[in-house]
Amino acid sequence: MAKKHIVIVGAGFGGMAAVKALKRADADVTLIDRTNHHLFQPLLYQVATAALSPSDIATASRALLRRQKNVTVIMGRVTGVDAKDGSVSVMNTPDIPFDYLVLATGAAYSFFGKDRWAADAPVLKSLADALAIRERLLGAFEWAESHADQQEISRMLTFVVIGGGPTGVELAGTIAELSRSTLARDFRHIDPASARIILFEAGPRLLSTFPERLSNYARTTLQKLGVEVRTGTPVDEIDGEGLAAGTERIETTNILWCAGTAARPAAEWLGAEPARNGAVKVLDDCSVLGHPNIFAIGDVSSFAGENGRPLAGLAPVAKQQGAYVGRLLKARIAGEPSPGPFRYRDFGTMAVIGRSRAVADLGWCQLTGFPAWLTWSLVHLMLLVDFRSRLMVYINWSWAWFTYGRGARLVTRAEHGVGPTSREPT
Amino acid sequence: MAKKHIVIVGAGFGGMAAVKALKRADADVTLIDRTNHHLFQPLLYQVATAALSPSDIATASRALLRRQKNVTVIMGRVTGVDAKDGSVSVMNTPDIPFDYLVLATGAAYSFFGKDRWAADAPVLKSLADALAIRERLLGAFEWAESHADQQEISRMLTFVVIGGGPTGVELAGTIAELSRSTLARDFRHIDPASARIILFEAGPRLLSTFPERLSNYARTTLQKLGVEVRTGTPVDEIDGEGLAAGTERIETTNILWCAGTAARPAAEWLGAEPARNGAVKVLDDCSVLGHPNIFAIGDVSSFAGENGRPLAGLAPVAKQQGAYVGRLLKARIAGEPSPGPFRYRDFGTMAVIGRSRAVADLGWCQLTGFPAWLTWSLVHLMLLVDFRSRLMVYINWSWAWFTYGRGARLVTRAEHGVGPTSREPT
Numbered sequence: 001m002a003k004k005h006i007v008i009v010g011a012g013f014g015g016m017a018a019v020k021a022l023k024r025a026d027a028d029v030t031l032i033d034r035t036n037h038h039l040f041q042p043l044l045y046q047v048a049t050a051a052l053s054p055s056d057i058a059t060a061s062r063a064l065l066r067r068q069k070n071v072t073v074i075m076g077r078v079t080g081v082d083a084k085d086g087s088v089s090v091m092n093t094p095d096i097p098f099d100y101l102v103l104a105t106g107a108a109y110s111f112f113g114k115d116r117w118a119a120d121a122p123v124l125k126s127l128a129d130a131l132a133i134r135e136r137l138l139g140a141f142e143w144a145e146s147h148a149d150q151q152e153i154s155r156m157l158t159f160v161v162i163g164g165g166p167t168g169v170e171l172a173g174t175i176a177e178l179s180r181s182t183l184a185r186d187f188r189h190i191d192p193a194s195a196r197i198i199l200f201e202a203g204p205r206l207l208s209t210f211p212e213r214l215s216n217y218a219r220t221t222l223q224k225l226g227v228e229v230r231t232g233t234p235v236d237e238i239d240g241e242g243l244a245a246g247t248e249r250i251e252t253t254n255i256l257w258c259a260g261t262a263a264r265p266a267a268e269w270l271g272a273e274p275a276r277n278g279a280v281k282v283l284d285d286c287s288v289l290g291h292p293n294i295f296a297i298g299d300v301s302s303f304a305g306e307n308g309r310p311l312a313g314l315a316p317v318a319k320q321q322g323a324y325v326g327r328l329l330k331a332r333i334a335g336e337p338s339p340g341p342f343r344y345r346d347f348g349t350m351a352v353i354g355r356s357r358a359v360a361d362l363g364w365c366q367l368t369g370f371p372a373w374l375t376w377s378l379v380h381l382m383l384l385v386d387f388r389s390r391l392m393v394y395i396n397w398s399w400a401w402f403t404y405g406r407g408a409r410l411v412t413r414a415e416h417g418v419g420p421t422s423r424e425p426t
Numbered sequence: 427m428a429k430k431h432i433v434i435v436g437a438g439f440g441g442m443a444a445v446k447a448l449k450r451a452d453a454d455v456t457l458i459d460r461t462n463h464h465l466f467q468p469l470l471y472q473v474a475t476a477a478l479s480p481s482d483i484a485t486a487s488r489a490l491l492r493r494q495k496n497v498t499v500i501m502g503r504v505t506g507v508d509a510k511d512g513s514v515s516v517m518n519t520p521d522i523p524f525d526y527l528v529l530a531t532g533a534a535y536s537f538f539g540k541d542r543w544a545a546d547a548p549v550l551k552s553l554a555d556a557l558a559i560r561e562r563l564l565g566a567f568e569w570a571e572s573h574a575d576q577q578e579i580s581r582m583l584t585f586v587v588i589g590g591g592p593t594g595v596e597l598a599g600t601i602a603e604l605s606r607s608t609l610a611r612d613f614r615h616i617d618p619a620s621a622r623i624i625l626f627e628a629g630p631r632l633l634s635t636f637p638e639r640l641s642n643y644a645r646t647t648l649q650k651l652g653v654e655v656r657t658g659t660p661v662d663e664i665d666g667e668g669l670a671a672g673t674e675r676i677e678t679t680n681i682l683w684c685a686g687t688a689a690r691p692a693a694e695w696l697g698a699e700p701a702r703n704g705a706v707k708v709l710d711d712c713s714v715l716g717h718p719n720i721f722a723i724g725d726v727s728s729f730a731g732e733n734g735r736p737l738a739g740l741a742p743v744a745k746q747q748g749a750y751v752g753r754l755l756k757a758r759i760a761g762e763p764s765p766g767p768f769r770y771r772d773f774g775t776m777a778v779i780g781r782s783r784a785v786a787d788l789g790w791c792q793l794t795g796f797p798a799w800l801t802w803s804l805v806h807l808m809l810l811v812d813f814r815s816r817l818m819v820y821i822n823w824s825w826a827w828f829t830y831g832r833g834a835r836l837v838t839r840a841e842h843g844v845g846p847t848s849r850e851p852t
Contacts, residue, residue, distance in 0.1 A: 035836075035837055035838065036564060036565075036568055036835070036836065036837040037836050037837070053479040053482075054479065054834075054836055054838060055479045055833050055834040056479075058836050058838075059833075059835075060564075060612075060835040060836070062612040062613065063612055063831065063835060066612050071614075072571075072614045073571070073612075073614075074572045075565075075569075075571075075572070075837065076572055090572070093572045093573065094572075094573075094574065126838075127836065131838065138462060138486075139501075142462055142501040145498075145499070145500060145501075146500045146501070146502055146516070146519045146520075147519065147520075148520065185492050186486075186488040186489055186492050186499075187488065188497075188498045188499075189498070388825060388831075388833055391821070392818075392821075392833070395817065395818075395821070399814060405489065405814075407481050407485075407814055407818070408480075408481040409462070409463075409485075409486040409489060410461075410463050410480055410481060410484055410486070410553065411461055411462040411463070411501065412463075412480060412484075412552075412553040412554050412557065
């Protein structure tokens with residue numbers, strides 16, 4: 001009898017955990033991802049702000065899985081699933097049949113139906129996104145240095161971050177430090193510290209999933225760093241010239257979108273009824289209703305937690321679900337009893353605000369300031385996927401901590417003029 | 427009296443050396459470059475082959491010059507020079523007037539009049555070029571792994587390097603090692619070691635500027651690594667499907683161009699008569715005939731050496747000329763006697779062929795094999811521009827040496843299908 005074939009779509013935290021849990025399974029495993037790497041997304045904002053290089057937080061998936069001989073890694077873009085016949089369609093590649101399918105395709109950002117905003121408010125999801133944002137941030141200061149029109153300069157040096165969740169808070173804090181510390185002494189005509197950084201949040205407070213005390217700490221700390229925080233202020237309109245929110249109109253070309261997320265289109269592929277954010281609703285073993293051989297994990301899935309509310313889109317949820325589904329499939333193929341239903345073990349959440357400043361809600365205690373930052377740093381170093389990444393991130397962080405410098409301040413693609421009106425390539 | 431204003435175009439080895447030599451000059455200095463960084467070009471092929479990250483060999487120019495208060499750094503693309511009025515045109519930016527001008531704009535690759543080849547045979551000059559080549563190299567193996575058509579697979583796994591100078595030799599050797607060592611155990615369906623690597627050189631031998639013994643060593647070493655070397659074989663035609671050379675037709679989409687160079691259009695800007703490769707002919711103080719206040723250094727200039735032949739386009743030539751012109755201008759502005767004519771001090775040339783293999787012609791001795799490679803490694807580590815780059819390159823090299831791994835194996839942009847017929851984005 002041929003071995004069972006398990007196809008896993010997505011090499012993020014969920015997919016990678018599932019693959020690793022299948023190490024000793026008597027099955028052939030195929031991992032498909034649109035890129036060739038596993039990305040440590042929690043540090044992606046540091047690539048966008050020139051503190052880290054892409055290779056510090058991303059590693060070729062097939063290099064990570066070199067020794068796991070039952071896995072084939074395929075780089076390709078999945079475009080659909082034939083649940084009935086059991087096959088996955090991949091763009092420009094023959095269909096791939098499966099006995100079991102694990103969907104771990106994650107989430108993208110949602111513009112709440114205003115998709116036209118996407119062109120003027122880039123998101124931060126992939127390495128390519130991070131590099132584009134880095135070019136935009138650094139390019140704005142470069143442009144300002146060679147121009148004289150004060151109005152245009154202040155427009156170029158106004159940075160707006162939309163969304164007061166962890167990513168928005170981290171980005172706003174880091175941009176403030178970039179302008180106040182790293183770049184401060186490098187320019188002759190402009191004062192980088194005069195850059196305006198404005199953080200918009202539609203809800204009443206930052207970090208809404210954290211305890212209120214930590215939200216308040218985040219707000220105060222960001223304000224000390226020079227960030228203008230606008231809570232309770234949904235954005236009404238974004239265009240190529242700026243944005244409107246409440247009674248305010250802000251002229252800028254530097255808008256970063258860190259607001260709502262939407263699951264990638266896996267529910268559509270399966271013809272399954274999606275949850276509110278488009279995610280696939282799953283049963284308590286992470287399988288999709290009506291498809292006992294198809295599982296969805298991480299941000300693409302909607303799993304009802306103990307309080308009945310869906311689990312949040314966090315890396316630990318994806319990792320635990322991936323490991324769970326891997327164990328479940330291994331047992332099922334071996335004819336062993338299945339594990340019980342999936343249960344999420346919550347070890348807490350953290351968000352970093354700036355140099356030596358963070359918040360951590362560990363459930364049994366709440367940390368702020370340096371202790372939170374130290375905890376955050378150590379935990380993230382440990383979670384990095386291999387020794388090489390840990391070493392590189394450790395060196396870069398140490399370097400930045402002592403020198404306030406950032407090693408990856410590169411504008412690699414802008415060989416043309418950078419500026420508010422010059423988007424033409426040459 | 428206002429201070430004299432010196433404009434330097436190009437932040438490569440020449441321009442940067444000129445800026446640094448003007449540290450104590452009583453003048454305002456403006457450095458203009460199309461990118462925001464100084465790039466250590468001799469190691470660019472290692473970025474293209476995933477051994478190093480861009481930030482390892484490139485550093486923001488304004489960070490390097492932070493403490494030199496008489497320098498303003500401008501990121502912009504120079505489009506012309508008004509020699510009569512003394513001003514430089516920069517795209518999308520007001521003109522910049524100068525009292526003295528130093529052109530250090532370097533060279534681009536030349537396709538010997540066949541400019542249509544450029545689309546199918548990318549060159550390696552900038553970080554953006556290196557990243558595009560990295561995507562193409564790694565993407566070819568990724569594509570092959572998910573396809574079954576043997577003919578298409580061998581087409582995808584055929585890599586052609588055109589030009590047997592140091593860059594061509596280094597690239598061909600490194601691609602061979604990538605396929606034979608780094609990737610060897612990472613694939614399940616294809617054998618990366620079956621990749622064909624072919625190096626074409628129109629002239630009779632590789633490394634034509636080196637002694638013949640070293641050329642022969644390079645050829646033998648490359649062949650041992652699995653590179654097919656074709657000397658005396660000019661390429662007749664390149665198209666989207668492959669290339670024709672002599673009696674041979676090779677089907678491939680992976681062609682890298684490392685052949686002839688052509689100076690960037692500075693001679694045109696000045697209305698000066700160009701040398702054979704388009705470079706600006708300069709007098710023995712590196713100034714341009716008829717323009718005593720305009721200098722050209724490095725690859726964009728043609729300087730008659732002691733034997734009457736123009737100096738080669740090498741980093742040490744550019745650096746020494748930059749330092750010379752900086753000293754000359756400092757003396758002239760201070761009313762001190764000018765230094766004598768520029769003399770190039772030749773410390774030798776080197777080329778690396780692979781892991782622990784290189785050739786070095788130091789004039790008083792010739793090295794091959796491990797001693798040459800060790801010399802090459804130490805010299806290049808020393809020449810890197812700052813401590814951070816040295817540390818990062820050292821760690822990456824050590825890592826690669828012991829593990830045969832490469833840390834920067836990232837396909838960051840190919841979120842669409844990679845393959846011979848799929849160029850459409852999605």
